[in-house]
Amino acid sequence: MNQIDLTHFSLRQIAELLQSKKISSVELTQTFLARIKQYNPNINAYIALDEDKTLAQAQAADARIAAGNVTPLTGIPIAQKDIFCAKGWPTTCGSKMLAEFIAPYDAHVISQFDSAGAVNLGKTNMDEFAMGSSNETSYFGGVKNPWSYDRVPGGSSGGSAAAVAARLCAAATGTDTGGSIRQPASLCGLTGLKPTYGVVSRYGMIAFASSLDQAGPMAKSAEDCALMMNVMAGFDERDSTSLDRAKEDYCKDLHQPLRGLKIGLPKEFFAQGLDANVGKVIEAAISQYKKLGADIIEISLPNTGLSIPVYYVLAPAEASSNLSRYDGVRYGHRSAEYSDLMDMYCKSRAEGFGAEVKRRILIGTYVLSAGYYDAYYLKAQQIRRLIAQDFVEAFKQCDVIMGPAAPSTAFKAGEKVDDPVAMYLQDIYTISTNLAGLPGMSVPAGFAQSDDGKSLPVGLQIIGNYFDEARMLGVAHQYQQVTDWHKQAPNLDMPEGIA
């Protein structure tokens, strides 16, 4: 069996090969591990690999397959964002603070994949504590965009995005607080879904901003995402914000035709700030949807412009508190030398956290402080409700909302690293859905030329109403039946790309 072919296969194709025993999970896993060995040193998508553990899981999966006890994901190697605690695995969240931390328990998402018989291929790189849009804040170094090695893969799920794009895994998990699944999916040319808040349990997923964090799949296609969602989603009593709903089959609407589908285009998503070439790709995708029978309606989300300021009050506020547990007392980095307790706290945290994390802890501490709380935190909560209300109004007129997932294609490493506001603007189109708790996804919609003539992927964002993930996946899947953007893969051996 040709290696390249295998790694490009869809989850359903791989599952068929595994279940018809044309290939074993061990062989499949070894194929991916070999590819990782070849390309990961350059791309840096994985920050933890453990062949023994991985292959032991593959063997167990083969035994399950032999026993006929299979799920669609049994034996399939999945990359896990290093934000999920996985028992016995390093779980660093991209931070020096947790560089030596081995998780003693499994996150809900991890145990869901384990029960399905999936194979954990390794832990993927990410922005430190999921704070960043370029993967450059990782303590373990940046990740290269497989489409152009001088570019960032986006963030914070940059490692997972690069791993899927480079075919270093069959699919991956990500988390999205303000766009951390959709923006890297857009920049790396893959399909990524951030579900409705509460659909995937946050238990064991290291918290950044609890009211916004949501895990989701990052994969080659909408159908792959649907299969991943069938494993990831579901009620978990260990997460009080997990929604107690009946188990859903996310593949159920994949084949639903799009005739009569009402697509809302928010005029605020096509205004100033959107790269013209990206805009053209999105327009072409919309035209494609028209051909598929959808009706296009212009809508307005008037408070879109407030979403970034609101987010950068609320997310840091929650983060400043969530990250207080990293104090050097029980686990994590502790400074080698200190004079007293306060000195231990200060030095351990000063050494353990990177600049972006510190910046957000400071912002968050400030906005929660006595005398500022009402002006910042409380006001931001009020505007958050207005933003959610915008969507309620919009969904009275349309079934799904479409627009760009990110304002530009992948930018060069180092380009925005000293300009936090420019970096924060990367999430201008994604943040409002997190604030509203809505599901959103990014779907490969084509390529746009960069200034230096490179052809880089562009993602179309689809935003659905609460719990409309299955419908959204169907909307994406129908598009993927008539386009092949999602099947494009970068040439990892392009000489000019190897930095």
Added chain:
Amino acid sequence: MEWEVVIGLETHTQLQTNTKIFSGAAIKYGAEPNTQACEVSLALPGVLPVLNKQAVHCAIKFGLAINAEIAPRSVFARKNYFYPDLPKGYQISQFELPVVGKGAVTIQVPAQGKNAAYEKVINITRAHLEEDAGKSVHGAVEDMSGIDLNRAGTPLLEIVTEPDMRSAAEAVAYAKKLHELVQWIDICDGNMQEGSFRCDVNVSVRPKGTEKLGTRREIKNLNSFKFMTQAIEYETRWQIETLEDGGKIQQATVLFNPDTGETRAMRSKEEANDYRYFPDPDLLPLIITEADKARIGADMPELPAAMKARLEAQYGLSSYDASSLTTSKDLADYFVAIVDAGADAKQAANWMMGSVSAKLNSEDKNIKACSISAQQLAQLLTRIADGTISNNAAKQVFEAMWAGEGDVDSIIAAKGLKQESDTGAIEAIIDEVLAANGAMVEEFKAGKEKAFNALVGQAMKASKGKANPAQVNEILKKKLSA
């Protein structure tokens, strides 16, 4: 100048739940360090809190017991500060919207010197659910401080009063009343040594007759009523002296040192933390419906005030007796059990507040650990009532029963304490006594009343204490007046 002390209390009551307030970890007191600490107690990365419904149940019970407003929607908030025994770097508590709102507790302040006993209503401001912190352990490892997170996450109900108390006696009466109540409704074991019931006392003074509150100092973590009295009295004197010497009181947190009997400032307000409270995004608002309240209300035991009224009405007890017997549910239940077993109510109350209470006190036991069952005591009282034994003999039987020497009748038999109630036999004894004490008889007939008592004493002596004193009295009277 005459001064008035103003006191308010914040009491942390540890709720009697099987597991911690936000996790499934057990809460056994005194276990090996960190053996009652799960991943949530340790605040590992990624863990989340889940509210223990039992703790909410306790809070609702308390709200119902003090006739308080119970919030249909209350919110958990994070109180952010760094401390080694606080694993998350924040405590989950309730801030703006507590589960229990305004309520009231009626206290009985005992008589003191020339001041008579009185009742007073103490208003409760609020009661909120929160988690306890762990403990720092010093000295277990040389040159190091250890952290024991067994207690971290233990459910607490913090009960806050208005500044309604005006003396140490009132504060202690309130604390005792609250202590009785939380045990009565079975939400707290009340064990003060183990820290299940801890009081912070806010004390300020002001010139008597003025309205404006003085600057308060908060005495932290008092875990005995004796220390509370000492601490408040010392603190009050200190504040008055400071003001009279022209000083100012600075708002501060103080600790009471039981060895010196003094309070000392721990930190002043300038050093106080900004706790940066905000609603905990990991927990949904706590919703309590009328149906929840009704369901829990139906399960509530009769409350002390209602039971006190019933003891007065149904059993004819005095207010004082009824009040004493309703200081704990076990005591009250014990009393009712004695009466149900056929004993006279007044007699039962006297014995409980006399011999039983003295014996329990001397052995530092509570009624639950009483060596004599209510049925046994009832039988003893029945034997007094039916004339089988005298009151004096009953005391001996009581001692023997306490020592575990057997049941009432076998002890009476073994010790030969049965009273002589045969009229013929008593008459015979009295005839002998009268014959032998002619002088006394003469004295009595000459109008010396005392001689009668002397004759009774002679008769009792002659019967070796076994004659029924009432019968002796009666027969003697008859014979002398014949």
